Every structure is written in structure tokens, then in C-alpha cells.
Amino acid sequence: MYKVTNSHRYYTAHMVVLCARPTYRIVYVSDSLHVHPTVYRSAPMIRPRYIDDGFIFPVGLIVETDDWLALGVHVNDYNSVILRLKGLKTVMDRVIRLDRRRAPTGGPPVGDIQRHIHDILVNETHVPLLHQH
Secondary structure: OEEOOOOOEOOOOOOEEEEOOOOOEEEEEOOOOOOOHHHHHOOOOOOOOOEOOOOEEEEEEEEOOOOEEEEEEEEOOOEEEEEEEEOHHHHHHHHHHHHHHHOOOOOOOOOHHHHHHHHHHHHHHOOOEEOOO
């Protein structure tokens, strides 16, 4: 996304759950994944001319247990770390239960996921962000 105020980039990471059978579709998109501030402070901002806020960029994933993921991430495009996402089982059990109850046959219309993430970010951060479809 881009900030309305200065057109600087604003990055977030989300957990997305996909259903691959019988038809490919997106089932769930999380709120932004939040990382402890010390992770951001450990990596200087490489491109402050274009980016104001610390960010992570996921580049790898390992399912360690049914409740934990290990995420390989770049921090501020400076260094790489491994983060653990805990509490996955509770989220996945709820997502699967709700999806089975609704039993959709297809995914959302093009652009709905991007609009959803835009709206989540504006509500979470109170930062006006551009959304173009």
C-alpha cells in the first residue's frame, strides 16, 4: 500500500489460508502479523526515502507442529530472522469449522482481498492508505 500523506510504501504481512480442493479459493485472511518492536529496532531502515515504518517480508515457512509455524523473514530489507507464529491450531480449527458451515463453491471476486487488507490496515493503523483496483 501507499500512504496518502507522503506516498511512502506501507508493508504488512498476513496469514492467508487457501483451499485447494475441490476448487482453489481463499478461505481466510488474518489481520496484520505483529512483531515485537525489538525485531524492527535490530534492523535499520535501508530506504527511508521511500519507507517510514518497519516491516517484515516473509520468505519461508516451516510447519513445526499443528500449533506453531517458523517464518523466515527479512526485516526492513536489512537482515533475516526466523519468527515463530504460535496459536495456529485455534485459528485453523475455527477457519475450517466456519468454512465447512458456509460451504462456498468459489472464491471472492477479483479485488475483494486487496480491498479487505486495505480496510484492515486503515482500521488498525489509522493511516490513510491508497487503494487502487
